[in-house]
Amino acid sequence: xxxxxxxxxxxxxxxxxxxxxxxxxxxxxxxxxxxxxxxxxxxxxxxxxxxxxxxxxxxxxxxxxxxxxxxxxxxxxxxxxxxxxxxxxxxxxxxxxxxxxxxxxxxxxxxxxxxxxxxxxxxxxxxxxxxxxxxxxxxxxxxxxxxxxxxxxxxxxxxxxxxxxxxxxxxxxxxx
Amino acid sequence: xxxxxxxxxxxxxxxxxxxxxxxxxxxxxxxxxxxxxxxxxxxxxxxxxxxxxxxxxxxxxxxxxxxxxxxxxxxxxxxxxxxxxxxxxxxxxxxxxxxxxxxxxxxxxxxxxxxxxxxxxxxxxxxxxxxxxxxxxxxxxxxxxxxxxxxxxxxxxxxxxxxxxxxxxxxxxxxxxxxxxxxxxxxxxxxxxxxxxxxxxxxxxxxxxxxxxxxxxxxxxxxxxxxxxxxxxxxxxxxxxxxxxxxxxxxxxxxxxxxxxxxxxxxxxxxxxxxxxxxxxxxxxxxxxxxxxxx
Numbered sequence: 008x009x010x011x012x013x014x015x016x017x018x019x020x021x022x023x024x025x026x027x028x029x030x031x032x033x034x035x036x037x038x039x040x041x042x043x044x045x046x047x048x049x050x051x052x053x054x055x056x057x058x059x060x061x062x063x064x065x066x067x068x069x070x071x072x073x074x075x076x077x078x079x080x081x082x083x084x085x086x087x088x089x090x091x092x093x094x095x096x097x098x099x100x101x102x103x104x105x106x107x108x109x110x111x112x113x114x115x116x117x118x119x120x121x122x123x124x125x126x127x128x129x130x131x132x133x134x135x136x137x138x139x140x141x142x143x144x145x146x147x148x149x150x151x152x153x154x155x156x157x158x159x160x161x162x163x164x165x166x167x168x169x170x171x172x173x174x175x176x177x178x179x180x181x182x183x
Numbered sequence: 184x185x186x187x188x189x190x191x192x193x194x195x196x197x198x199x200x201x202x203x204x205x206x207x208x209x210x211x212x213x214x215x216x217x218x219x220x221x222x223x224x225x226x227x228x229x230x231x232x233x234x235x236x237x238x239x240x241x242x243x244x245x246x247x248x249x250x251x252x253x254x255x256x257x258x259x260x261x262x263x264x265x266x267x268x269x270x271x272x273x274x275x276x277x278x279x280x281x282x283x284x285x286x287x288x289x290x291x292x293x294x295x296x297x298x299x300x301x302x303x304x305x306x307x308x309x310x311x312x313x314x315x316x317x318x319x320x321x322x323x324x325x326x327x328x329x330x331x332x333x334x335x336x337x338x339x340x341x342x343x344x345x346x347x348x349x350x351x352x353x354x355x356x357x358x359x360x361x362x363x364x365x366x367x368x369x370x371x372x373x374x375x376x377x378x379x380x381x382x383x384x385x386x387x388x389x390x391x392x393x394x395x396x397x398x399x400x401x402x403x404x405x406x407x408x409x410x411x412x413x414x415x416x417x418x419x420x421x422x423x424x425x426x427x428x429x430x431x432x433x434x435x436x437x438x439x440x441x442x443x444x445x446x447x448x449x450x451x452x453x454x455x456x457x458x459x460x461x462x463x464x465x466x467x468x469x470x471x472x473x474x475x476x477x478x
Contacts, residue, residue: 047394076382078341144196153222164239
């Protein structure tokens with residue numbers, strides 16, 4: 008993964024501003040105790056909350072991607088910290104720094120190409136007909152003009168360059 | 184109250200089309216005014232795309248909402264993920280003028296505009312609030328004498344501040360919709376716990392994700408039930424296809440039939456399991472089908 012050095016003061020300032028609510032945290036651990044992912048994976052949500060506004064290293068932390076966004080922690084936090092919103096903010100900052108898991112890049116490419124994160128396949132086209140449904144669902148799958156709109160929107164938002172950005176960052180890293 | 188437009192999302196039409204058919208059959212039989220939302224895309228999925236980039240997540244969600252606004256219909260979702268994205272985006276765009284202006288800037292390029300004059304509904308809360316268990320009961324042709332493990336899924340209930348569906352710790356409305364069909368909703372430990380699929384975890388961290396599913400399935404298996412009933416095709420996929428993935432990795436066989444609520448409702452309304460695509464699951468259980476049909 009690319010380096011996001013803690014010595015990047017501009018990034019650290021943005022992180023502090025985006026996650027300043029986490030400074031209310033008293034490290035009671037209700038979040039970790041409520042976390043279903045934490046029961047079965049390496050995710051320590053209490054630790055992530057502690058790191059959130061303090062170090063840009065948090066953006067490289069793989070635990071960021073083990074949260075299922077179930078909201079138990081956020082619902083039960085006695086300090087009313089919107090913990091899942093913090094996780095989403097950190098993930099988004101990581102992605103904009105060029106950090107994206109390979110499978111997530113693939114899902115993003117599917118969205119750009121088909122307008123569906125999970126596009127149809129041959130088997131399901133057959134099943135649809137057997138059920139009495141149209142072979143293609145009446146979504147962007149059926150209407151090319153609508154797919155064009157979806158692609159235009161994604162490009163207007165710079166979504167495609169996020170994926171390019173990842174490529175660039177990885178290439179940078181490889182040359183280091 | 185406005186009529187509805189059916190938002191399909193991705194997993195229902197492209198992986199579990201039986202749920203699409205079941206939904207359409209049930210809505211028609213119950214005479215609920217709902218048309219197809221043509222030309223819609225991925226909601227886009229909250230776990231992945233909301234995690235990556237807010238502006239594109241909002242823009243695509245807004246486009247889907249606008250398609251329904253243009254028909255002057257509320258959106259009906261049959262997936263917790265779609266509900267999460269569309270309900271949250273709808274609320275954000277209605278309340279945040281800056282994000283709304285920014286999003287409308289993107290939408291203007293495709294000749295559309297978010298106006299903020301419709302609501303986003305989930306079929307479970309819609310049936311409970313707008314139809315009600317008693318009226319649902321009146322449509323039944325085949326009472327279901329079965330034991331059901333209800334799986335609410337996370338994003339139907341949470342964040343509870345936004346969903347306003349009561350307690351997220353011990354919700355009851357979904358159970359009531361199960362019991363009005365004659366079935367028994369069986370309590371079990373960790374009933375409201377996550378299936379493990381959300382947040383992009385199933386797509387990128389499959390092993391971690393399946394450990395959560397395995398925990399959930401083992402709790403359900405111990406409860407001695409006939410089937411799992413969910414409100415979300417992504418939970419559905421995790422609990423159905425996940426059983427086979429867990430078997431391949433651990434040798435553990437659960438063999439628990441998994442139904443979306445619309446499929447269970449469809450059975451109670453008298454449709455055959457084949458019409459509802461229940462046989463299209465990864466886990467096929469003829470004993471369950473026989474039990475339902477012979478009651």
